[in-house]
Amino acid sequence: MRAITRALTPAAATSKRPAAAEAARFAVIGTGWRADIFIRLAYLLPDRLTLTGVLAHSDASAERVARDWDAPVARTLEELLSRERPDFVVIAVPWAVTPGLVRELVERGIRVVAETPPAPDLDGLHSLWADVGARHLVQVAEQYPLFPLHAARLGLVRDGVIGTPTSVHVSSTHQYHAVALIRAFLDVGIGRATVQSFAATAPLIDPITPSGWTHDLTPKPATTTLATIDFGDRLFGVYDFTSNQWWNPVRPDHLTVRGSAGEIHDDIVVRMSDAVTPTVSHLDRGVSGLGMNFEGFDTTQVSLDGKLPYRNEFEGARLSDDEIAVAALLVGAGDWAHDRGPEPYPLAAAAHDRHLGLAIGESARTGRPAAVGDEPWGA
Numbered sequence: 001m002r003a004i005t006r007a008l009t010p011a012a013a014t015s016k017r018p019a020a021a022e023a024a025r026f027a028v029i030g031t032g033w034r035a036d037i038f039i040r041l042a043y044l045l046p047d048r049l050t051l052t053g054v055l056a057h058s059d060a061s062a063e064r065v066a067r068d069w070d071a072p073v074a075r076t077l078e079e080l081l082s083r084e085r086p087d088f089v090v091i092a093v094p095w096a097v098t099p100g101l102v103r104e105l106v107e108r109g110i111r112v113v114a115e116t117p118p119a120p121d122l123d124g125l126h127s128l129w130a131d132v133g134a135r136h137l138v139q140v141a142e143q144y145p146l147f148p149l150h151a152a153r154l155g156l157v158r159d160g161v162i163g164t165p166t167s168v169h170v171s172s173t174h175q176y177h178a179v180a181l182i183r184a185f186l187d188v189g190i191g192r193a194t195v196q197s198f199a200a201t202a203p204l205i206d207p208i209t210p211s212g213w214t215h216d217l218t219p220k221p222a223t224t225t226l227a228t229i230d231f232g233d234r235l236f237g238v239y240d241f242t243s244n245q246w247w248n249p250v251r252p253d254h255l256t257v258r259g260s261a262g263e264i265h266d267d268i269v270v271r272m273s274d275a276v277t278p279t280v281s282h283l284d285r286g287v288s289g290l291g292m293n294f295e296g297f298d299t300t301q302v303s304l305d306g307k308l309p310y311r312n313e314f315e316g317a318r319l320s321d322d323e324i325a326v327a328a329l330l331v332g333a334g335d336w337a338h339d340r341g342p343e344p345y346p347l348a349a350a351a352h353d354r355h356l357g358l359a360i361g362e363s364a365r366t367g368r369p370a371a372v373g374d375e376p377w378g379a
């Protein structure tokens with residue numbers, strides 16, 4: 001708790017966030033870097049999120065969580081759930097361990113938010129769905145559509161600003177995350193699709209990795225995978241990802257949504273004002289803390305020509321885009337748990353996007369189209 005207190009300033013106390021009727025109460029299983037994000041958000045947003053406990057699987061990790069976050073730590077699932085009943089449990093552990101924990105929690109009637117992906121492969125997805133799918137107790141932590149700029153773009157698309165969306169090109173993140181974005185912008189449900197991929201290797205510098213700056217500007221082989229996803233009904237997505245693109249500053253992310261009456265490309269919105277007047281506008285990201293603004297550095301809103309397709313409901317906590325999106329996911333999961341809102345990203349959607357991501361890899365390996373057919377989670 002002490003580390004968090006030092007990070008907070010009076011700006012958090014004067015937040016413009018709307019008051020919540022009830023905070024989402026959740027426990028976390030796991031103590032890795034991703035688990036730390038969920039834990040940290042509970043301390044930064046105490047009016048929206050309540051952490052009931054953390055399950056650690058070693059003495060060392062239990063000691064670290066207690067020391068770094070002053071969080072209640074449990075060593076068994078029974079201890080985690082008996083202290084204070086959460087609305088849902090976040091599972092942030094390695095892929096191979098996730099399905100077993102999902103089954104155990106669903107068997108107890110506990111709602112779950114599992115980290116991505118919910119299972120490592122297609123057989124694992126089938127097995128997990130057969131065991132827990134019918135219970136509708138499992139959500140998956142897919143946060144990318146909730147990033148501020150993505151959320152603003154989605155708002156514009158759903159308002160019909162560019163007409164009916166027909167294609168989406170995502171060059172940002174990998175496999176199922178990118179597929180989730182494509183399907184969100186196209187508003188495509190769970191169904192058949194055909195994937196055609198191509199992979200090529202070319203030299204690229206890699207200045208920074210998850211371990212830090214490399215101080216090495218020597219080009220090294222990097223693989224770019226391009227894929228088209230044909231959803232039928234003249235709707236398709238383009239997947240474009242280069243290895244380590246998450247970190248590499250010379251491969252920034254891009255997103256293009258084309259519609260029947262215009263397009264959005266990154267922060268540029270093109271549409272017709274009338275029958276003879278094409279209009280080009282720019283999405284403007286509002287940021288506090290610049291110059292003589294003393295509110296503290298934070299994202300405030302995203303605007304377009306004076307309208308606000310997105311406002312940061314966590315303004316004052318000074319979160320990164322990823323943290324804003326994860327916080328929105330957790331709040332949404334709390335609303336779902338209390339029957340106040342829809343499922344944020346159900347297991348069926350996650351299984352389908354993972355299947356499409358696996359098809360991208362399969363097609364890239366074989367050079368042949370990969371078909372995604374009818375699956376039990378699409379019923």
